[in-house]
Amino acid sequence: MFIKIPKLLRLLTPGIIWEVDCHCKQVYLTFDDGPTPGITEFILETLAKYDAKATFFCLGKNAELYPHLIEKILAEGHRIGNHTTNHLKGWQVCSKDYMADMKRANKIFKTNLFRPPYGRVGFKQAIRLLKQYKMVLWTVISQDYSKKFTPEEVLRKVTGHIRPGYIIVFHDSVKAYDNMSYALPRALEYIYKKGYTCHVLP
């Protein structure tokens, strides 16, 4: 697993967004797998301290349970992306079922941004999805969900890779909370001290 996706791989996958084309000091924080009660609020409060904006790639099944968190994310000026209803593994599901699962989530999200769980979809699924959505992957993955890494290591993966236009992934989930809750406030402090600001995906 790469922390930073190699340039060659990014060039070989046109139509997929790996970073934002910008030359000013802006980065794009993203939070996958939420909303999660207690954790989403922590993220929102932390972002608010810097007036930082982010994009939340949410799961439809969580949004159905916690619609007030979706409203809160949007009310605070962030964006929502579709991360499927059930965190599908694209390689285990046919295109028809994948699109139905996406459609169910998008009844709530009404977004044109999409991030496939595990960063993977089948070729046929990709063709269908790209007709309707912008597919957003990432430049830098914090691996906050992994117990193999300490909170300090997760922080360094992010602060070591801050460049204009980079898209950074954290997780809005119980599994990632210990690492994310340590790394996110410190990463934001670092990002803003370096003169960068955080924005929603365009």
Ligand SMILES: [Zn+2]
């Ligand atoms: Zn995910």
